[in-house]
Amino acid sequence: MATMSQTWSILTVVTVLAVQLCIGEKSCVIWSSNGPVVQRGSSFNVYCTFNCECKRSMYSDHPPTPQKHIQFNSTTIHFNVVNITKNRTFSCECKCSHPPILDPCGLDISAGYPPDRAKNLSCIYKVLNNESGVVVCTWNRGRKTYLRNTAVLWVRTVSGSHIGTPQSYNVSSKETDSASANFTVSSSVQSISVWVQTSNLLDTVVSDTINYTLSDIAMPLTPVLWLPECSSRECVIKVEQPVGTQHLEIQYRTEKQMWTTNPDSGVKMSLVQVQPVSSLEPYRLYHFRARSKFSTGLWSQWSTNISSWTQEEAPAKELDVWFAKSDSDSKSLTVYWKDIDISIARGKIIDYIVRVTNSGLNYNISAQARNYSVPFYDNCEVTVYARNSKGLSPPARITTCFTKAEPPQDVRVTKHNPNVTISWSKPETTPLPAAYVVEWYPDGHKLEELRWVRLGGNDNHAVITGVQPFKCYEGAVYVLYDDNSMTRTSFTGVYTMESIPTAGPSVEEKVEGDAVKVNWTELPRGQRRGCITKYTIYLENSSGHQQSYSVQASERTHTFKGLSPAVYSLCMTASTAQGESPKGQKIKFVIQQHTQLLLILVCAVLFLIVVVLLCLCQSSAVKQRFWVFFQCLMLDVVPDPANSKWAKECTQEKGRMNLPPQLRNSSVTEEDEPILVDVEELPQQSSDISAPTNVSSQLLPQTSQSSETEPATLLYPLTTYIKSFSHDSDSSNHTQTSLDTNTTVGYISSHGNMEEDNQEEVEEAAEEEFAEVLGFFPSHNVFMEPLVLGGKLTLDAVKIDCGNFFQNS
Template identity: 65%
Template sequence: MATMFQSWSLLIAVAVLAVQLCTGQRSCDIRSTAGSAVQWGSNFTVYCTFNCKCEGSMFCDSPPTQQKHEKFNSTTIYFNVVNITKTRTYSCHCACSPPRDPCGLDISAGYPPDHPKNFKCDYKVITNDSGDLVCTWNRERDTLLWTRSVLRVRTVTGNHTGELHRVSSEGTESLSASFAVSRSVQLLSVWVETQNSLGSVESPTVNYTLSDIAMPPAPVLVQPECSSRECFIKVEEPVRTQHVEIEYTADQQTWTTSPDSVVQMSSSQVRSVSSLEPYRLYHFRARSKFNTGNWSEWSANISSWTQEEAPAEELDVWFTEDFKSRRVYWKEPDVSISRGKIIAYKVSVKSPNSRVVRNISADTRSYSVPFRADCEVTVWACNSKGLSPPARITTRHTKVKHAQEVHVSAGNYSIAISWRKPKTAPLLPAGYVVEWYPEGHQLQELRWLKLDKNDNQTVISGINAFECYEGAVSVFYNDSSVSRTRFKRIATLESAPAVGPLIEEKVKGNDVEITWMELPRGQRRGCISTYSIYLENSSGHRELYSVASPKRTYTIKGLSPGAYNLWMSASTATGGEGPAGNKVTFFVEEETSFSLLLVCGVVSVMALFLVCLCQSSAVKRRFYKFFQCLMLDVVPDPANSKWAKEYIQDKGRMSLMPQQSNSNFSSEEEEPILVDVEELPKQSGDASSPTTISLQLPPQTGLSPETDPATLLYPVTTYIKSFSHDSDSSDQTQTSLDTNSTVDYISSHGPGNMDEEDEEEEEDELVDMHFFPSHNIFMDSLEFGGKLTLDAVKIDCGDFFQNA
């Protein structure tokens, strides 16, 4: 029996243990004094009671953070939570044996529900018999807790009070509810109840008459049919209503209500929408309404173009001209003016003697006018329906000097321009034209604005930032005269240029000429005011030169020889200086004296001439003879010559042999001729002087009786052979003289005592005797002064007859 009891006890213990292991018994229990949902910012206490003897601890959130708990008793601990502002998770842990699961609690913080705000209901009619009651409301704030709303509806039909209907809203965050209601219902009582874990509230009850909140479904519009001024729209309605409203717009921003004009067509009706503009894309929408109740929602939009008409107004035309070209511009007309798609422009140029008409493409906005005398230009715009009124402009106007006082200031992406007429101007203005364009792009991007004669200011909008503009204000007078005042360099925003100028240099002596290109338009970042030129020499010394825009060339003068580095930067008035451009290196050479160069050039030319001249053999011979004469090393003594000694030995006769340099002499002339010589007595006073030879001269020699025979250079002979040579000719002429021929000689008084014929004969003989070259350039300047004696000049006369 005892054994059986023990067996059953063991069996029960195993079963209890198995149950405990399967159920996962926890080691503790956790609870909050405020529950699992508490009010935002409230205070409460969390308790943990352990189911085993252990040292327990409390943690918060994930990952778990241990909290400083307080001990309540041997099995319970607690923690005081202060000003909770979010959902938190608290847990407790204990080391039990055997181990058990910890315990935890999620506590949410939020607000109790508020009373619903703006509670209202609409009855959306679906068919002629039924519809849906749709109620909406707002709440003041989010409760941060799970919240549920319930719509309560009580209907009244005739004298019968209907039952109460309870409709839950869809989702915890929904603020609307719907309920199907028959159209036979006359009255409704409606309210809404909202609740969460912190409480519940109800809205006030609202009573409705069903017809007062009835809303028909939105109508359906069929594609309209339009003329140039009117469109007809077909409106279809699922439920017959008494009112239909149609709105239209051309830009989908400003809607215009069409007058109520209805044409009944069975279940649909056709509405006429008038007062439209030609060639416009219009958008239409519609809504409907019963006699009572609310308007339906708007229908889906439909769109359609109205048809075209001929352009209504003339084009806005302007022109520009300079000394090279003249061009007429026109603006693309607005759709309100064009009244259709422009397919071409027609231009007529009329001058005193001709008229030219051209059709221009619709994409063109200008026309080049021949640069001639006064001409009138007329421009028309053309669409499928016809031409616009003509726009005329005269390209020549009388210019007057009454310039306007123009003031220009930049704003925020705009330019304000004002002007004032001079007090002395005798003419009254008929109108003004203000034109503007990006700097340097007048022909490509010209814009203008025509103003009335009473205007004196305007604001130009749409100005690009970091763009430099220029323009002019022109005033026109009734007599076709015009005055023009320009303004330049205006920008709304500026910064430092993005790049530096690209430069080129050209060295001219000690000067360097610098040129640079204009910065790319997109990298100027405003109006360029100045250019800075930096010049650095080889020693590192730097010089700065400033050049005002728009000048793009500069010359630096008086540089010393050496190497230089050069670079540039650009600056705007308010943006500052930009980065440097390309860097170039150049050299200034040492300047050579002009006179020295000239002398060297002349010497070089003369040397070249002499080299070329010396290539001639005749010239070589003459130069040799000339220099041989000038460079005599020994002067012979005639008194001691061989010829003088032979004369002493043979006093009675002397044989004079002519030169045999010419091979054309006859045999008779080659024989020696004997000449009688008379010996004279010795002159007293000079016993040492040699014997003097007396020559009998013909009277034509011109010698005076006082001539001293001792001064003769060579003996006188009755036979003289004379040759006439021309160094420049191959022909030679020879003459044989008889014994009575004149004896040529050198007088002590010099050649000045000879006549011109004797001088020519002497020159021929000297040529034959190889004394001087013929045609010597120094012969004309040769002069003899005083008496020529043997003591002064000693000549070996044997050299003259070395060929005899």
């Protein structure tokens, strides 16, 4: 068979070559020993016969690649192709330097497989109506041939005793793994026989023949479902079909459940059937589908899903409720509740109601809220309800005040990433606990991220999930009894993964004398990397000496006392069980020596006061006024004028005083006769009465007995209130107060020996000098009170009264 094929190929090539030689267009003729279509994996030869004597060569593929050909004879060369795996192109060329230049010749080789027999041939009879239907047959093509295939479905029908002739039906040419063909049959056909013929350029194959009885492969069309009508527990499904069937199956499910089959209600041949679906849950979105079947044959395909909600009912169960108290606000209580499952909610939650029993307060809370803070009352009860359109849930009660009970024993924490197990021993008490509650939360964030789980009285452990790595958790195990008694055991330092903190705390300082108060805040949660076990403060003075101080993790302040004066630097670190963080930002502060500074300040102030006093003392007017001021301050040590030498001399003449006259000049002779003045002793008066409103001052010059040898002496004792009557004129009531420029105060003015002009000039000069030196003194002269003299003067009545001095100043 192969020899005949090769002979035929050679004859064909020779004929083509003869034609080309006659025409003179090609330089050669090319052919394959197995023809242009070969099976993949086969080996064959490609020949080229030339009609020229020039250089001959053979090429393969694109771009053309030279091949090592073999010389077959003087005009023919060939190339041996081994185990071909894809389509290839071959060409031959004769290169001559002289005309005529001939074109090369080429050959395309297609490599593929012969077709497989059709596998898994099966047919379905879809009943369109009571008169006809469509038979659909499908099969597997087999492996890919890489060649163009043609397939034909052959069918022979049998109607009663009549056997029809085979009919062929073309198959879709789509290159898929499966192929199909369909044809129409009447209701009179009882059986069919089918087979598949497949061909390509390499081979033609025929499948086995399969016989079908149509009633065994009969299938109704897909049912059509109408929108269900639902109550809270049941939905009624309306199904429509083109042909009556004996069986109808309806299935339903929620979004996360498996399909559940509704029980078949029996044989119904009507085109429209109504089926109730019961045992549903309230407020659920259900999906429905249906299929039908004749008494024999196949089930139809499932219908398109339709969906509907069942109606609501009041919530079936109380909420899972817990509570927490704020450390900063002892008068409020925060109540928490978990998301309610749809099976318990039985409807869309409109809001939550929080009721404080003893106070009668009700709070309507948004449906999105999961906690609420209420005023805290002693011995009060808080009740929480969930509400939907149909009503309220059963009450979930929390008693805020519990009696003490025996706590759970031996609380242990077992870490196994990513979860943590909290276990405990049951209290050794007679009554069985009603429930356990295990709460946990990130360190310092109880109110914001509180989580809990409620367990039965027989449980002794809880697995807490959702513990994030590199975070520190704390919590407690509560044991609850039916008599409203409760107790708890706390646990801390819970984590699943931990490392060294990434930074140290930020520090603030406040210096107070020789002490400094250091404050810091918690590290941000992202920098802690676990549970902080302690803080370390590093304090370094200006000489480079450093000391470290450990502080508990719960502290946020530390005070250093008794620090010596120096410049200090301070920084902090935080530590976990894995190690110490890098040092935080360094701050500097100064401790000053306050005692030396205070001494310097005091000395400076005293120095300024002394300088001011020295400057003031350079003025005679200031000296005079300060002398009066100091006399007023020393009331208890003023000497008694009655015991003075001057007083004893004056008492030799009863009721008479020998007073030397005040002269205009600075000297007086011994021969001058003294002027005798009648002195009347006045009773003591208050400062309000004795102080005249019009004050005139008279500066008396100093007198001396001798201008050459004796210094000036005081003429009169110091006094304030003396009423003087001239012995020349008894009617004169002129009152004067005289101040000497040498701070000697005169009490009695001479009659007619002082010139008024000179007196006013001296007074104005003293006042101007005093005003320049001491500008803060009053503008009027508070020391120049007039002397009042009257009657007989007794020295026992002479008394210094400083009341007017303080009144005027």
